[in-house]
Amino acid sequence: QVQLVESGGGxxxxxxxxxxxxxxxxxxxxxxxxxxxxxxxxxxxxWISYVSSSGTSTNYADSVKGRFTISRDNAKNSLYLxxxxxxxxxxxxxxxxxxxSSGWPAYYGLDVWGQGTTxxxxx
Amino acid sequence: xxxxxxxPSSLSASVGDRVTITCRAGLPISRYLNWYQHRTGKAxxxxxxxxxxxxxxxxxxxxxxxxxxxxxxxxxxxxPEDFATYYCQENYSTPPTFGQGTTLEIK
Numbered sequence: 394q395v396q397l398v399e400s401g402g403g404x405x406x407x408x409x410x411x412x413x414x415x416x417x418x419x420x421x422x423x424x425x426x427x428x429x430x431x432x433x434x435x436x437x438x439x440w441i442s443y444v445s446s447s448g449t450s451t452n453y454a455d456s457v458k459g460r461f462t463i464s465r466d467n468a469k470n471s472l473y474l475x476x477x478x479x480x481x482x483x484x485x486x487x488x489x490x491x492x493x494s495s496g497w498p499a500y501y502g503l504d505v506w507g508q509g510t511t512x513x514x515x516x
Numbered sequence: 517x518x519x520x521x522x523x524p525s526s527l528s529a530s531v532g533d534r535v536t537i538t539c540r541a542g543l544p545i546s547r548y549l550n551w552y553q554h555r556t557g558k559a560x561x562x563x564x565x566x567x568x569x570x571x572x573x574x575x576x577x578x579x580x581x582x583x584x585x586x587x588x589x590x591x592x593x594x595x596p597e598d599f600a601t602y603y604c605q606e607n608y609s610t611p612p613t614f615g616q617g618t619t620l621e622i623k
Contacts, residue, residue: 430560437617438552438560438603443610454611455517488559499607500566502550506559 395419395505397489402510409479413510415472415489420505423447423467426492428503429474431485439485442474443492456482476512484514518542518606522615528623533594537618539587539604548608551580551589554617555600563602564589596622 401413415427429441442453442463451463462475472489486509493501519542529535539549547567554560562571564580567587577592591598599622604615 437601438554438605438614440605440611440613452610490560493565494607497607497609497612498546498548499612500548502552502562502565502571502605502607503560504562504571506561508559 395491397491397505397507399487399489399507399510402487402512404513404515405479406516407480407514409514410475410477411479411512413474413476413487413489413512415474415507417470417472417491420491422465422470426495427463427465427472428490428492429463429472430488430490430503430506431483432488432509433482433485436485441487444472446495479512479514481514484512486511517611517613518545518609520604520606520613520615522602522604522618524618525616526619526621528621529594530623531594531596534590534592535594535620536591537589537602537604537620539582539589539615541585541587541606541608543608544584545606545608547583548606549580549582549587550605550607551578552603552605553598553600554603555597560603591620594620 428443444463460478488509490503491505521540549567551564552560568580601619
């Protein structure tokens with residue numbers, strides 16, 4: 394079945410780095426844009442970044458721009474989020490999601506989500 | 517960034533009730549508006565795309581309407597599994613911002 398499984402979360406010190414992964418299965422991964430979304434404790438959903446189906450186009454929220462890098466390996470059906478310079482504000486559950494749209498404005502939404510991986514930033 | 521404001525922030529209702537959640541965009545966004553359901557500990561689920569289109573597999577008791585700046589999500593005949601947090605998301609421009617969420621609780 395169509396599935397996304399995130400991994401790579403954990404405890405990291407302020408200023409540290411972490412690389413999240415998202416393994417896709419059950420669909421043609423290379424056909425879809427992919428997105429990272431996060432939810433900080435007690436907060437709502439926050440869009441973080443997207444990558445185009447080919448990986449050549451990316452975009453980031455201002456809150457992570459210059460610190461986070463999204464990438465994908467279509468041969469491995471995998472999506473990644475490299476996170477550097479982590480602060481307490483980055484502590485959250487991170488979700489990867491499949492985007493039915495390709496660019497903006499977009500008529501469709503995020504139709505498949507993973508269960509999330511938790512990032513804790515603490516000394 | 518386009519600001520998305522949901523109301524109410526929370527509401528209580530009973531099984532079988534009909535509820536409406538409102539989402540207002542800071543700028544006109546045509547019909548580029550999605551609704552998601554998020555149960556605690558679960559992955560969010562797409563309910564409505566393009567303001568009023570039901571995503572496949574979503575029960576017909578969910579419906580969406582609106583265009584421009586004002587949108588609504590209506591849930592008829594509430595079921596126990598509907599008690600969750602609901603988010604609107606504009607998809608008009610980047611970043612595609614979410615509303616702050618509306619938590620639907622059992623009365």
